[in-house]
Amino acid sequence: MEAFSHLVATTGANADDAKAAAAASSAGFAYGLAAIGPGIGIGYLVGKSVEAMARQPEAAGMVRTTMFLGIAFTEALALIGFVVFILIGL
Amino acid sequence: MLGALEFPDPINTILRWKDLFPTFNKIALIACVAALIGILVFLLASRKDPMVAPTGVRNLAEIGVEFIEDQVVMQTMGRRGLPWTPFLLSLFVFIYLCNAPGIIPIIQMPATARMAIPLFLSLLVWVVMIGTGIKHQGVGYFTHLLWPPGVPVALKPLVGVIEIISTIFVRPFSLTVRLFANMLAGHILLVTFALLSEAMFQAETKRPILNIMGVLPMAMLIFLTLFEILVAFLQAYIFTILAAVYIGEGAANAHADEH
Numbered sequence A: 001m002e003a004f005s006h007l008v009a010t011t012g013a014n015a016d017d018a019k020a021a022a023a024a025s026s027a028g029f030a031y032g033l034a035a036i037g038p039g040i041g042i043g044y045l046v047g048k049s050v051e052a053m054a055r056q057p058e059a060a061g062m063v064r065t066t067m068f069l070g071i072a073f074t075e076a077l078a079l080i081g082f083v084v085f086i087l088i089g090l
Numbered sequence B: 001m002l003g004a005l006e007f008p009d010p011i012n013t014i015l016r017w018k019d020l021f022p023t024f025n026k027i028a029l030i031a032c033v034a035a036l037i038g039i040l041v042f043l044l045a046s047r048k049d050p051m052v053a054p055t056g057v058r059n060l061a062e063i064g065v066e067f068i069e070d071q072v073v074m075q076t077m078g079r080r081g082l083p084w085t086p087f088l089l090s091l092f093v094f095i096y097l098c099n100a101p102g103i104i105p106i107i108q109m110p111a112t113a114r115m116a117i118p119l120f121l122s123l124l125v126w127v128v129m130i131g132t133g134i135k136h137q138g139v140g141y142f143t144h145l146l147w148p149p150g151v152p153v154a155l156k157p158l159v160g161v162i163e164i165i166s167t168i169f170v171r172p173f174s175l176t177v178r179l180f181a182n183m184l185a186g187h188i189l190l191v192t193f194a195l196l197s198e199a200m201f202q203a204e205t206k207r208p209i210l211n212i213m214g215v216l217p218m219a220m221l222i223f224l225t226l227f228e229i230l231v232a233f234l235q236a237y238i239f240t241i242l243a244a245v246y247i248g249e250g251a252a253n254a255h256a257d258e259h
Helices: A002-010 A014-055 A056-090 B026-047 B057-077 B079-103 B116-137 B140-146 B155-201 B214-253
Strands: none
Touching: A014 A056, A056 B026, A056 B057, A056 B116, A056 B155, B026 B057, B026 B079, B026 B116, B057 B079, B057 B214, B079 B155, B079 B214, B116 B140, B116 B155, B116 B214, B140 B155, B155 B214
């Protein structure tokens, strides 16, 4: 936040602009941070599912269903981050 | 450099449509048309003689029914979940037909990209889920949540609170947000790349290479449109399968009392 107040002081932008700039950049941070964990999680999950399907192709259908379920739960965290990013970005 | 790349501000301008007439806008129109198309396809299919080999629209309907039976119901609830097929099928068809307009030219708006429709659908699933739980287990449904069997006694209060919160409150919320945010994110991506390539094509610059480079976001736009076809289907599938899991859970615990 100090960086923003410094920016405001040097460029002479008014308080509303500063607020909008702070909101925009923290929205970016919020989404970026929210995407890290689910990104790792989904990668791991799908990788393991592919491994399982390769080892036992006859169970592929069941593994795929479970994989989609797992993805749906993992992805929810990233999506909540996305919604928050819209809410504070407005 | 580039002409001003103006993203519509605030974000509502890409989502809020003028009312066609009071309280009825493009999103409501898409939702109504989606419901009508779904009803029409299955009505037409049910009119065909079931004794002859299926053709045309009946084939389509049978693919849908078989998909829900094999990929959703049998995978999550097993054989005794088959009576739920009509409910899950109508959920799936409605959500898919609401998602699909997101990539249809001229319409270009998924009806599920506003909170209202996903929220209503997930509240519906929530009511059905709790109703099934109460029907199959009575008050035991709630006591099982609050005092879960098969957990060490010391942990029961903690697990119980977590279970209650995650089942009663978080489930409808996450079901809503998952569908809504996925479709909205796709819509925003499409808008961003469309505007970017438009701005690059029309930019007044001394270096025409910048105008030519507008094909890059254009290519990305085409790729994302293809990706959205997949997402529209996948989100409808995920919503349906989660609904099936939630409903099946309420019905299943009745036979699992001997923890």
